[in-house]
Amino acid sequence: MDRRNMLKTSLLGGAAALVAGTSHAAEGCSTDGTPNQFIPKKAADASPLENELEKYGKCPYCGMDRKEHNKTRMLVQYSDDLTDGVCSIHCLALSLSLNIDREPKKIWGPDFAASTEPRPLVEVDQLTYLIGADLKHAMTKRSKHSFASEAGAKEFQAKFGGTLAKFDEALEATYLDMSKDVAQIRKNRAERRKRAMEKQHG
Template identity: 40%
Template sequence: MYRLLSVACGFWLLLVSSLALAAPPADVSQSPACRYCGMDRGKFNHSRMLVEYEDGSQTATCSLHCAAVELANTIDRTPVNIRVADFDTKELINVDSAVWVMGGSKSGVMTARAKWAFASREAAERFVKANGGVIGTFDEAIKAAYEDMYQDTKAIRERRMMKRLKQHGGAPPL
């Protein structure tokens, strides 16, 4: 009897913990798609960002690229908290306390030059050792995002045009 009860409790704990792990973070449940590009923030939970303003409103994005667009478009609003996902744990952390890695061999989200955030310098250094890149601050990462904006936006538009052309059998859409 005791063995059966132990197995049942173990199964129940496994089931409950797997359901908890499968549940998306609250910010992803509340805003599943990026405001600017429409990408699935759950799929890109390792790069997602959340900008919170002094009036209590929030904007959820898939990446630093889209967060940079948000911050440029809302220059007259004051952000009180900007958080980014830690690349490893997917937990949201403050952008200023994050250790950023720019570049490297891992493809970026919405950008040719990747920009990843880590909760610790050790994690960022491990990533750089495995994938390359340069460690920096949030100011350096967002500056890089603005510097890359023209080329990244041009590439995104070209990819979307090619997708539309394929959907219409090679002819430009009317």
């Protein structure tokens, strides 16, 4: 897949507005200001798949545990070998938007149908996605699970519905869902804070 064309396609519809108008770093500090504060903070990594859950244990965008969410986690290695380990295709979309001047070299997603824990990661060019199946997914209401084989995806489709797609289509769907997903995430977190406060005060 041509990564440049994939990003151009996936960023259509205003996804680039996530960073538009706010890309200037604060005076005197080159790491302040969006998107500079979101540049991957870990050192360049030429072999990101090696011990990836130890090196990239928490999603940098939402704080979720990637081992706990290994069925949806993803990994992106940029052309300068800076790497983001994220919990889901939702947070991958954030990484790609915020690192818009950094070319993705490789992107990996999990084989949801695998029986091993954690799920093995596969390059996204080789994955088949199942969009909108009746399956829970991290950070998004409309699930976008990935499978190492089309046959595996079709087995889940027969049981849970959904539409088969390639990675770039799943990424585009992620951007289209972003507004509703963010609103739902805010609502869920507000409800959790409220329950925690009620529990704390008896």
